[in-house]
Amino acid sequence: MSDHQLTELIERYINGEMNADERECFEAMRRENAAVESRIEEHAQFIGLLKQYGKRVELENRLNAIHQEIDVHSLAEELTVHPNWVVKLWRNHHSKISVAASIALFAVVATLYLTGSFNKSTSSYVALRREMQSIKRTAENAERSNKAILHDIKSNKRVINNGSFAGSGFALTANGYIVTNYHVVKNADSIYVQNSAGDAYHTKVVYTEPAYDIAVLKIDDASFTQFSNLPYNFRRSKSDVGEDLYTVGFPTDSLVLGRGYLSSANGRNGDTVAYQVSLPVNPGNSGGPVLDSKGNIIGVISGKQSEAEGAAYAIKSRYLFRVAKEITKDSTDNKIVLNNKSSLNGLTQAQQFNKIRNYIFMVKVYN
Amino acid sequence: MSKAVNSSAPTDNEVVFGILNDSDVILKRLYVAYFPMVLQLIINNNGTTDDAKDVYQDAIIVLYNKVKSGKFELSSKLKTFLYSVCRKLWLKRLTQLSRYGGDIKDFEEYLPVEEEGDMHTERDIQFEKMEGALKLLGEPCKTIIEDFYIHNHSMQDICERFGYTNADNAKTQKYKCLQRLKKLFFQQN
Numbered sequence: 375m376s377d378h379q380l381t382e383l384i385e386r387y388i389n390g391e392m393n394a395d396e397r398e399c400f401e402a403m404r405r406e407n408a409a410v411e412s413r414i415e416e417h418a419q420f421i422g423l424l425k426q427y428g429k430r431v432e433l434e435n436r437l438n439a440i441h442q443e444i445d446v447h448s449l450a451e452e453l454t455v456h457p458n459w460v461v462k463l464w465r466n467h468h469s470k471i472s473v474a475a476s477i478a479l480f481a482v483v484a485t486l487y488l489t490g491s492f493n494k495s496t497s498s499y500v501a502l503r504r505e506m507q508s509i510k511r512t513a514e515n516a517e518r519s520n521k522a523i524l525h526d527i528k529s530n531k532r533v534i535n536n537g538s539f540a541g542s543g544f545a546l547t548a549n550g551y552i553v554t555n556y557h558v559v560k561n562a563d564s565i566y567v568q569n570s571a572g573d574a575y576h577t578k579v580v581y582t583e584p585a586y587d588i589a590v591l592k593i594d595d596a597s598f599t600q601f602s603n604l605p606y607n608f609r610r611s612k613s614d615v616g617e618d619l620y621t622v623g624f625p626t627d628s629l630v631l632g633r634g635y636l637s638s639a640n641g642r643n644g645d646t647v648a649y650q651v652s653l654p655v656n657p658g659n660s661g662g663p664v665l666d667s668k669g670n671i672i673g674v675i676s677g678k679q680s681e682a683e684g685a686a687y688a689i690k691s692r693y694l695f696r697v698a699k700e701i702t703k704d705s706t707d708n709k710i711v712l713n714n715k716s717s718l719n720g721l722t723q724a725q726q727f728n729k730i731r732n733y734i735f736m737v738k739v740y741n
Numbered sequence: 742m743s744k745a746v747n748s749s750a751p752t753d754n755e756v757v758f759g760i761l762n763d764s765d766v767i768l769k770r771l772y773v774a775y776f777p778m779v780l781q782l783i784i785n786n787n788g789t790t791d792d793a794k795d796v797y798q799d800a801i802i803v804l805y806n807k808v809k810s811g812k813f814e815l816s817s818k819l820k821t822f823l824y825s826v827c828r829k830l831w832l833k834r835l836t837q838l839s840r841y842g843g844d845i846k847d848f849e850e851y852l853p854v855e856e857e858g859d860m861h862t863e864r865d866i867q868f869e870k871m872e873g874a875l876k877l878l879g880e881p882c883k884t885i886i887e888d889f890y891i892h893n894h895s896m897q898d899i900c901e902r903f904g905y906t907n908a909d910n911a912k913t914q915k916y917k918c919l920q921r922l923k924k925l926f927f928q929q930n
Contacts, residue, residue: 378913421890424922425891426864430868432891433805436768437798438798440768441798444776446780450793
């Protein structure tokens, strides 16, 4: 019997296509011949696998057909757990964000370092006295001093060289009292004042009030006699936020006018001694007067905020009254009465400036 | 975070009887009812929608075979069974792809299903070999074998379809084809 015939018999046997005689004959052969037996088994197994495979393929086709009908895409959209936008942003861009953050951090640290913010002694408050760049001119100045002395003798007029520091000051009374900041004249050996007309006088400190940052100087110079009556007066009452103000002082070697307004009733960190004013001030403005539009002195420039634009501070004028009283109390001969009559009211800015210019002084400090 | 899967889901008993009776309707309802659950599992654990399809269909086949072989007992909810099988299959796939981060985000409760997963792959290997052998067999052998053994067509039909002059020629051809298929099948590792 050929293999082909045997295979056909096996198939017919398995499929139950044999009649009773054939079956009996085949089963007898199966019992006798172990090779036939194993062939039957092997064939049945292989065909079984083939049929199972067929069923699997069919099932897979059915499942695929069902799957085709499902809108997987929108379902996926709906079922995806979306992290919130911060997490997404971080996941998508974390390298970029990290780099940006590093650069920003570096920039901040570098800026702070370069601007000296790590230096504790530097405060955001800047006192506005001017440091004179006189070192390289020292020799020249010495020579000029000699000439000046000679000149002095001849003309009885003083010519002074630059001091170590300079601030501004203004006449408190007609008889030679001058107000400036305490920080301008602190540790001074000698102090000169000079107005924009060039009149220079030697002064001495007669009163200091470090708490208010006020110092009062008295001209003790032979060439000085008396100012004519002060054009401005001193305001005793409080000034209102929003009032127009101006200041005059010596941030440079010539008198400079700066205009602005009162921006806060209190000074730095709520300091009630001072106003906050929005005025352009620079080193050298310290000690200059702050006037309102009617020519009332309402304060004395004392400093500014270094990290904020347009925030300067002025000591309120009512402390000047207090100072005047203190000086009067301490010294028997000096009766200080502050002017209460302004001759500036109604004048234009330019006219006011011209009237007061000779009462504003550059305070030169030598130490 | 898991959204309730909308269900016109067939009852578990309906599914069992449906599979036993080869019901297309039940199979479809079953498939549609639980696919979103598996899709949610896969796409939220580093998988694609195609991965979800593969895993889900594998799990359905596991269930199908279990029911057909009479070995399926409803010891848990069908939903839980399917989820657990899919979870197991996906974990296996992730590990093979080295994409498994050691943490899987779950949306349903699940059971340990060691056995089903392994049985499934054993059979898969056999089927893959059969598929490969059939591919190598070429025409007309492939169609003759498939028609006769899988689709249960009679030799008479096959004769007519392939234009054989008599059934004996067709039988000889079928025999040769089967012998080649066996050879190809057992040659594969």
